[in-house]
Amino acid sequence: MNNIKLPSEPDWFLWRSFLAVMDEGSLSGAARALGASQPTLGRHIEELESCLNAVLFDRTGRGLKPTSIAFQLVDPVRNAKSALAQAQLAVTGATELLxxxxxxxxxxxxxxxxxxxxxxxxxxxxxxxxxxxxxxxxxxxxxxxxxxxxxxxxxxxxxxxxxxxxxDVPLRACAHQSYLDKHGTPLTPQDLYDHEIIGLDRQDDIIRVSKAIGFPLERQNFKLRTDSQTLIWEMVKQGLGVSFAQFNLIETTPGMVHIVPDLKIPAxxxxxxxxxxxxxxxxxxxxxxxxxxxxxxxxxxxx
Structure with a gap:
């Protein structure tokens, strides 16, 4: 008899690693997404290939390249993940325990x-x-x-x-009193152009809203830029410049001041x-x- 290795049924965690690699495009990306190590993900892929007796990825100098078999499997595996999540939802919904x-x-x-x-x-x-x-x-x-x-x-x-x-959460322009003491208080939207505006880096939320309300801002108007809104808030609290925040957050933070009341930002x-x-x-x-x-x-x- 020929020693033909028949496919075995892989554990679900192997399929999960496979799907993460397909979605993220690399072992390193999949490891970050799953909170696992890259060597662990590599072993999962090898074990899955061994279970299926199939090559799912070609090993290249640039990493793993999915084979045609991998592309055929990705949608059924994704559907299985969704079905398992639905099953867990049904169980979660049935419990009355606190x-x-x-x-x-x-x-x-x-x-x-x-x-x-x-x-x-x-x-x-x-x-x-x-x-x-x-x-x-x-x-x-x-x-x-x-x-x-x-x-x-x-x-x-x-x-x-x-x-x-x-x-509804109102939004207002704001600055810390220490910044206003040093640079003066802007009174009109036009005055803001002469101040240190702290804004987003790659995200365009502030730019999009500012244009919609007739106060156009561009990326270069932001003297300090980051896509972390918590960091923007911390920089404003330290007196680094002016920005925009939730009304109640400004109200409850010592030293923070509402500025430019005529600037009507949608809630x-x-x-x-x-x-x-x-x-x-x-x-x-x-x-x-x-x-x-x-x-x-x-x-x-x-x-």
């Missing part, structure tokens, strides 16, 4: 400046519930369980989610979002309701 884990995602600004006080109250009220926080300005996918609850500054467009508008909507199935779980529902109550107090909205 223990376990709740994963919350919010923007960097909300996570660092608003959430901690709410999380303290959550721990006091529900000590058996473990909380995981994902500070991110990216949109986490609730359907794939990247988060149980999301605080978003826009109306959710994803299907199969429960969304509650918390309120952002704040939404609290959870997957419809997850929202049935008692532990997630109580955290969701607590967040809704506390964030409504922050925005001044009536429950």
């Amino acid at each position: 223990d376990g884990t709740v994963r919350i995602t919010a923007s960097q600004i909300i996570s660092h400046n608003i959430l901690p006080a709410i999380l303290k109250k959550a721990r006091e009220l529900f000590p058996m519930i473990e909380l995981e926080i994902v500070p991110s300005d990216a949109v986490e996918n609730l359907l794939l369980r990247e988060a149980d609850i999301a605080i978003r500054m826009f109306r959710p467009g994803q299907l199969d989610v429960v969304g509650k508008k918390i309120g 952002m909507e704040m939404w609290l979002v959870a997957h419809r199935e997850v929202h049935k779980a008692n532990r997630i529902r109580v955290i969701y309701d607590l967040l809704a109550s506390e964030l409504s107090a922050y925005t001044g909205a009536k429950m």
